[in-house]
Amino acid sequence: MKPGGVAVDKLLVAKIGGSIIDDERALKEVLERFAAVPHRKVLVHGGGRRADRVLERMDIEPRMVRGRRITDAPTLEVVQMVYAGLVNKNIVALLQSTGCAALGLSGADLDCIRAVKRPKGEVNFGFVGDIELVNTRVVRNILDAGWTPVFCPLTHDGRGQMLNTNADTIAVEIAIALEHFFNVELVFCSGGRGVLADPGDEQSVLARIGIEEYHSLKARGIISAGMIPKLDTAFRAMRNGVTEIRIGGSGALNAENQATRLCLSNTEEKK
Amino acid sequence: MKPGGVAVDKLLVAKIGGSIIDDERALKEVLERFAAVPHRKVLVHGGGRRADRVLERMDIEPRMVRGRRITDAPTLEVVQMVYAGLVNKNIVALLQSTGCAALGLSGADLDCIRAVKRPKGEVNFGFVGDIELVNTRVVRNILDAGWTPVFCPLTHDGRGQMLNTNADTIAVEIAIALEHFFNVELVFCSGGRGVLADPGDEQSVLARIGIEEYHSLKARGIISAGMIPKLDTAFRAMRNGVTEIRIGGSGALNAENQATRLCLSNTEEKK
Incomplete structure (x- = not known):
């Protein structure tokens, strides 16, 4: 129920990345699982290792700082491609x-996601955008037409x-923006199985993790x-x-399968 | 007027390519001119010389037969990019x-343009598609939403x-398919000025050309x-x-500017 007490539709926002x-x-x-979800859904994907491989073939050195890519003009052309x-x-x-x-989208298509170039700080990230606005009107129009947005x-x-x-x-920004209109379920899928309690043990997936x-x-x-x-x-x-x-x-x-569920507090009751 | 005598809306289908x-x-x-067109419009673009330049940087030899690209698997990845x-x-x-x-689209997005891989004939063109169907329902939904499709x-x-x-x-296939619903104007824009009567003289642009x-x-x-x-x-x-x-x-x-207008017969009256 949203404020006002009206029951709202479910929306899955799924992000796939990493080795997948x-x-x-x-x-x-994973796409077959995603396609089988019967209600409204949005897919967001990363680039895996493909961008690095193309950068290498074009003799452009990939540069990362704290897990984020430094995107100069030639690198932007490659990641765009x-x-x-x-x-x-x-x-x-x-x-x-x-x-x-499915409808493939970048933030430029229909002005879906407007961003501002990150100001030069300690690190100059180049052509990296910090999101200003998700165009919820357009994304809802797309969903209402029965279409599934696929964001790069x-x-x-x-x-x-x-x-x-x-x-x-x-x-995350799409999930937050659309939470005003739907009951949003946000799922991150990658090659791993979840958040590990012991980094050396793939079986040690935490069922839940709180902020503390x-x-x-x-x-x-x-x-x-x-x-x-x-996280x-x-x-x-x-x-x-x-x-x-x-x-x-x-x-x-699928909610019944193994994954780490996030919660605000460790002591929060299981729903 | 379409059969039935109902006045229909205008639709511009513009293709931009070549050195532009x-x-x-x-x-x-050209994009500013295109954006200024006040009625419904569709843009289709080519790839210019960019694909050849990226193929070269990735050490893949571009191969063309009769102006059409031979598209093996590595070449398909590059043209897709x-x-x-x-x-x-x-x-x-x-x-x-x-x-x-603007809404960028490939034929796969919303199943807008379905094609069949060209059968191997005298030439094996590889991953080249011959169009089977333009999804006019989806393209009209996009136009009715006030959006402008931009097809690669x-x-x-x-x-x-x-x-x-x-x-x-x-x-051409989009123009033909949508002609059932709109009065379509089809315009090809490239670096040239039109069809020349004398290939050595850029000023010899034909005002009209008939099939004969x-x-x-x-x-x-x-x-x-x-x-x-x-042609x-x-x-x-x-x-x-x-x-x-x-x-x-x-x-x-813009219809008032220099270009070559196609007509079925050379003797057809000017409209």
Whole structure:
């Protein structure tokens, strides 16, 4: 129920990334699961390792700082090609083959996601966009037409410039913006199975993680590297009203499968 | 008036290609002209020389037969990246900056254009698609929403495979399919000014060309190379009911500017 007491429709916002993108079989499997979701849904995808491979073939050195890509002009051309051209259209064509009315989008298409170029700070990230606005009117029009938006991790500044934006962040901002209109379920699927209690043990997937437990595990070095920005971003969605958030493998799209469920407090009752 | 005597709306189908795509200033100029068209419109773009440049940087040799690209699997990846990623999103972002609600599309998005992989004949063109169906219902839904479709020259086979399809052909098939619902104006804009009566004289632009005159000029070698498939394709639109077809430079978008107007017969009266 939303304020006003009106029952609202469910919306799945699924983000797929990591090794799933590079593994044809895993990608097909997760897209089939996604296509089978009977209610409204949005897909957001990353670029996997494809961008690095194309950068290498074009003799451009990939540069990352804290898990985020430094995007100079030649790198922007490559990520635009890989994300919006290669990966997005392959996913859209595969979804179409399952009968899902997929519509590939960047933030520039229909002005869906407006961003501002990140100001030069300690690090100059180049053509990286921080999201200003998700166009909920347009995204809802697309969903109401029975279509499924498939977002690649690119935005624009409204003045003709494309910008590179992290896929987890796009998924979270879409989830937050659409939470006003739907009961949103936000799911991150990658090659892993969830958040691990022991980084050396793939079986140690936490069933739930609260914000305090996260900070404690981070301080003890148990959660590290790429999982930190992902969890920071995901908890931002929770603080902004998205109550159902899961991190896991391709199975995580279905609530009954193994995944780590985020919660505000460790002591929160299981729903 | 369409059969039934109902007045119908105008629709511009504009195809931009050739050196316009590679020249930032020319591209901006033609997109501003396009954005200023007040009624419904569809844009189709080619890839210019960008695909060849990326193929070269990735050590893949471009291969053309009769003006058409041989598209093996690595070449398909590159044209998908350049057409749907680089060129399409740059055009969409530029159109958005002029206030045009542009929506970048490949034939796979919303199943807009279904094609069949060209059977191996004398030449094996590889992953090249011959158009089977333009989804007029979806394209009209997009136009009715006030949105402007921007098609890159890619289609799909409905079974998960992207296919490379000539941009002139896409423009013509869209024009023919939508002629049932709109009064279609089909305009081809490239670096040239139109069809030349004397290939050595850029000023010798024909104001009009009929099908017989075309065959005569072709037989005399005056019309040659890339202009032959373009005119063959364009006359196909005319034979299928599209009455207003122009070939020219970026100015050709406006009917009062210089361009070559196609007509069925040389003796047809000027309208």
